[in-house]
Amino acid sequence: MTVPPLLVARIDWNISADLHQMLTQHFMVNAFRAGTVVAVLAGAIGWFMILRHQSFAGHTLAVVSFPGAAGAIWLGLSATVGYFAGSIAAALVIAAVPRSSSGRARSEESAVIGTVQAFALALGVLFVSLYGGFLDGLTGLLFGTFLGISDVQVVVLAAVAGAVLVLLAIGARPLFFATVDADVAAARGVPVRALSVAFMLLLGCAAAEVSQITGALLVFALLVMPAAAAQQISPRPVVSFGLTILLAVAVTWLSLGVAYYSAYPVGFYVSTFGFTVYVLASGGRALADRLGTRHLRGALSPGNQSGPRPGVATA
Amino acid sequence: MIATLDPFVGLAHMLDHPFLRSAFIAGTCIALAAGLVGYVVVVRGQVFSGDALSHVAFTGALAALAFGIDLRAGLYGSCVVFAVLMVVLGRRATADDTVIGSVFAWILGLGALFLSIFTTTQSGSGAMGSNAGVDVLFGSILGLTSGQALGDAVVALGIVAVFIVIGRPLVFASLDPLVASARGVPVRALDYAFFILLGITAGVATQAVGALLLLGLLAAPAGASQRISTRPFVAVWVAAGIAVVSMWSGLTLAYLAPRVPPSFGILAVATGVYLSAFAVTWARQWRRRFRGPVTLRAGLHGS
Numbered sequence: 001m002t003v004p005p006l007l008v009a010r011i012d013w014n015i016s017a018d019l020h021q022m023l024t025q026h027f028m029v030n031a032f033r034a035g036t037v038v039a040v041l042a043g044a045i046g047w048f049m050i051l052r053h054q055s056f057a058g059h060t061l062a063v064v065s066f067p068g069a070a071g072a073i074w075l076g077l078s079a080t081v082g083y084f085a086g087s088i089a090a091a092l093v094i095a096a097v098p099r100s101s102s103g104r105a106r107s108e109e110s111a112v113i114g115t116v117q118a119f120a121l122a123l124g125v126l127f128v129s130l131y132g133g134f135l136d137g138l139t140g141l142l143f144g145t146f147l148g149i150s151d152v153q154v155v156v157l158a159a160v161a162g163a164v165l166v167l168l169a170i171g172a173r174p175l176f177f178a179t180v181d182a183d184v185a186a187a188r189g190v191p192v193r194a195l196s197v198a199f200m201l202l203l204g205c206a207a208a209e210v211s212q213i214t215g216a217l218l219v220f221a222l223l224v225m226p227a228a229a230a231q232q233i234s235p236r237p238v239v240s241f242g243l244t245i246l247l248a249v250a251v252t253w254l255s256l257g258v259a260y261y262s263a264y265p266v267g268f269y270v271s272t273f274g275f276t277v278y279v280l281a282s283g284g285r286a287l288a289d290r291l292g293t294r295h296l297r298g299a300l301s302p303g304n305q306s307g308p309r310p311g312v313a314t315a
Numbered sequence: 316m317i318a319t320l321d322p323f324v325g326l327a328h329m330l331d332h333p334f335l336r337s338a339f340i341a342g343t344c345i346a347l348a349a350g351l352v353g354y355v356v357v358v359r360g361q362v363f364s365g366d367a368l369s370h371v372a373f374t375g376a377l378a379a380l381a382f383g384i385d386l387r388a389g390l391y392g393s394c395v396v397f398a399v400l401m402v403v404l405g406r407r408a409t410a411d412d413t414v415i416g417s418v419f420a421w422i423l424g425l426g427a428l429f430l431s432i433f434t435t436t437q438s439g440s441g442a443m444g445s446n447a448g449v450d451v452l453f454g455s456i457l458g459l460t461s462g463q464a465l466g467d468a469v470v471a472l473g474i475v476a477v478f479i480v481i482g483r484p485l486v487f488a489s490l491d492p493l494v495a496s497a498r499g500v501p502v503r504a505l506d507y508a509f510f511i512l513l514g515i516t517a518g519v520a521t522q523a524v525g526a527l528l529l530l531g532l533l534a535a536p537a538g539a540s541q542r543i544s545t546r547p548f549v550a551v552w553v554a555a556g557i558a559v560v561s562m563w564s565g566l567t568l569a570y571l572a573p574r575v576p577p578s579f580g581i582l583a584v585a586t587g588v589y590l591s592a593f594a595v596t597w598a599r600q601w602r603r604r605f606r607g608p609v610t611l612r613a614g615l616h617g618s
Contacts, residue, residue, distance in 0.1 A: 055416045056363055110362035111538030115589055117366070118531020122582035125453045129576050138449065139434075143427035217527075218427070220420030228413045264431045271424025278417050 022260055031146040031256050033154045038209045039252040041161040042222035043245035044168055045206035048199065050227045052179050056110070057094055057200070058223050060117045061207035064090035066141055066216035067124035068208075074131040079141075080153050083208040084160070090116060091204030095197040124216075144215030144267030146256055157209055164205045167198070175199060176237070213252070218267040222248055225274035229281035247277055329570050337464035338456045338577070342562040344471035345523045346532065346581075350558030351478045352516045353533030354540060354551040355509060359489045364401055364510075365533045367419040368517040371397040373526035374426035376451045381429040381436070386451070391518040398514030402506050454525030454578040457569065463522070470519045474512055481508055486547050523562075524578045532558060535585035542592040561585035 022028050049058050068086020069079040093116060128138050168175075178185040178192045186192045210219040226247035230240040255269035262269075330336050356365050375393025376386050430448040450458065459467065478485075488495040488502045489509075496502045520529040536557035537550075544550040565581030 050413055055413055056366075059366075059416065108538065108541065110360055111357045111534045111541070111589075114362040114366065114530045114534030115538055115586055118528045118534065119582050119586040121453075121527045122531065122576075122579040125576050126579040129574055129579075139427070139430065142452070143424075143430070215427075217423055218420055220416050221424065224413060224420065225417050228417060263435060265427045268424045268428040268431070271421045271427075275417060275421035275424075 018261075019257075022257065027147060027149065028256070028260060030149040030151065030154050032253065034149045034157050035146070035213055035252040035256050036249055037154070037158045037161045038213050039222060039248040040245050041164060041206050042210045042219075043226055043248035044165060044241070045203055046223040046227040046248070047230070047241050047244045048168075048175060048179065049203055049223065050231060051176075052199070054200075054203065055220070055224050056113055058203055058207055059220060060094065060113050060120075061087045061090050061204045062211045062216050062219035062223070063117045064120040065208045065211040067120050067127060069141055069211075069216075070124045070127035070131070070138075073137070074127045078153075080156055080212065083211055084205065086120070087204040087208035087211070088201060090120065091200045095200040139265070140215070142215050142217045143265045144213055144218055144270065146213065146259060146266045149212075153212075157212070160205055161209060164202050168202060171195060171198065213266070214270050215265070215267040218271050221267070221271035221274040222252065225271075225278045226251060229274075229278040232278075232281040232285040251277060329567065333461060334457055334459070335566065335570060337459050337461045338566055339563070341459055341464035341467040341471070342456055342523055342566055342581075343559055344468040344475070345519055346558040346562035347555050348471040348474040348478070348516050349520050349529070349532045350536045350555030351475060351482070351551060352509075352512055353558070354537040354554040355485060355489050356513065356533050357537035357541060358486065358547070362530065362534050363415060365513065365517070366530050367401070367415055367422075368394055368397060368514060369521070369526045369529050370419040370423045370426065372517050372521040372529070373451055374422050374429065376521065376526065377426050377429035377433060377448060380447055380451075381433040386447075387518070387522075390521055391515065394514035394518040394521075395511055396514075398510040398517075399507065402510045450525070451521065452525050452527050453576065454521070454523055454528060456523045456566070456577050459522070467519050467522055470515065474516055474519070477508070477512060481505060482551065483548070485509055486551060490547060524581055528578050528582055531582045531585060532561075535582070535589045536561065539585075539589040539592040542589075542596050557585065557588050561588065 023032075046058070049055055065083040065086040068082035068084070068089075070082070072079050072082025072085070094113065124141070174185070174190045175195050177188075178190050178195050182192050206223065207219055210222050214221050227240075227244045229247055230243035233243060234240045251270060251273045254273055255266055258269050259266040330339065353365075356362060371393050372390055375389040375397075377389075378393070379386050379389025434448060484495070484500045485505050485508070487498075488500050488505045492502050516533075517529055520532055523529075524532050536554040539557055540550040540553035543553055561581050561584040564584045565579075566577055568580035568584070569575050569577035
């Protein structure tokens with residue numbers, strides 16, 4: 001099997017020397033910087049996204065960043081601009097569709113999201129076809145690449161992530177309240193609808209950032225899996241929030257490190273490591289429940305083996 | 316560009332090309348099947364599972380290519396197995412979108428791995444490898460041979476035939492499973508039948524519009540038809556009609572503008588129809604809202 005020689009570095013199994021060798025490459029340093037920024041942001045936003053059951057929407061926003069990036073490249077702009085433009089535009093569209101709890105509206109909403117997603121991908125293919133022949137670039141856009149992240153791109157990623165995290169910190173308490181019990185929050189005067197639109201926009205920014213590392217199709221790996229795993233491990237919001245960010249960063253670092261020494265796309269490693277963490281967490285949780293080690297929960301709700309939903313338990 | 320002046324002359328010339336004839340034959344049948352099955356998917360609120368299947372289709376097809384098996388074997392095999400798996404697992408646990416999402420993101424990651432294996436092992440034959448990957452992702456309806464097109468058409472017509480047989484109880488069971496099972500409709504068996512149909516539809520539609528876009532062919536016509544008609548047995552055929560019209564206009568568009576990929580044309584028309592359906596119902600609601608208070612006041616005056 002022939003592999004592109006540029007992509008694969010040789011590993012000596014002398015970990016410190018290998019690390020040192022890897023980090024003498026400027027593009028790897030940039031990849032680690034960008035990856036860390038993105039992982040922290042993805043963890044923070046993903047944690048809320050899972051609580052809000054909006055992972056399908058998050059996936060769609062990331063998918064829409066693909067035509068954004070492809071269109072930007074076609075127009076001769078920077079792909080980074082395209083990622084953000086695509087995701088934020090899609091976030092506005094999804095937020096504009098009125099949401100209601102009736103069955104008909106739910107089926108309508110999923111049809112809308114599905115259509116937006118497929119149309120976005122089709123648009124991306126159109127742009128790729130109009131630009132003409134960057135098939136390798138196409139798989140990079142879809143499945144992630146860590147090569148060629150520029151210094152400017154790192155700064156942009158960090159600036160956007162910083163802004164999103166500050167906004168999230170400001171809105172975290174009411175957002176958590178509105179997520180856990182929208183009706184009570186609305187009665188208490190929390191602007192539930194405005195928060196929902198605002199969160200969708202933040203999610204759009206996060207999805208655009210994650211897409212630039214994992215590729216537009218694999219954002220779940222950083223946006224969903226660490227948060228889902230952390231919420232399996234601890235029902236306490238603060239603990240699982242911190243754990244989410246740690247897991248996201250760990251998965252990203254490990255994936256970048258392994259991808260550097262292999263011929264396969266980084267998206268594969270991010271999704272595989274993320275999924276492994278999630279499966280281990282779920283398995284551990286199931287085992288712990290089976291063994292009855294959760295005395296407190298068992299005492300509170302006997303017969304409810306799976307326990308209350310994380311987050312809701314403390315509300 | 317005579318074609319743009321007189322669409323009928325253009326259409327006649329268009330069908331002189333054998334590859335377009337194949338594309339139209341296969342495309343029509345696939346669109347019909349996707350429209351019908353897609354309507355039920357949307358009614359059940361299971362667009363998410365359609366999305367999952369599209370990921371599985373991609374990975375299955377590329378795994379087959381990477382291991383040197385026939386692409387279709389991987390495609391249909393993976394879709395049907397996964398569809399059945401979804402019903403089996405769906406009963407035991409109410410898998411929420413987190414679980415489904417995580418599983419299918421990982422499956423897609425595997426697909427990326429197979430794509431990479433396939434392209435690197437095929438690097439001797441130049442760009443062939445990455446083309447095959449792109450074909451699976453975004454469809455290659457214009458690249459079907461007449462034999463393939465016929466095969467796809469037969470499979471798609473089979474789906475339509477089965478749907479005609481089980482359509483009525485299936486839609487009933489999807490709209491209201493409790494009442495349906497009380498009336499003696501075998502809801503459970505229909506679940507299996509429906510998911511197997513969905514799996515086969517995903518497999519056949521992947522060859523037309525690609526794994527990533529089949530979701531649109533399932534969801535957009537159905538979403539539009541739900542807005543056009545509230546009567547399920549009318550809406551299901553409206554959905555099929557919209558899908559077929561999208562297919563025809565998409566292919567025509569691709570013929571008139573060669574730089575436009577056919578998959579984009581098909582999806583663009585389907586999305587356009589959905590948007591217009593939205594616009595029409597919104598306009599109707601606006602008029603009703605405008606008229607609403609007036610009639611109310613008139614009623615109060617009358618009493």
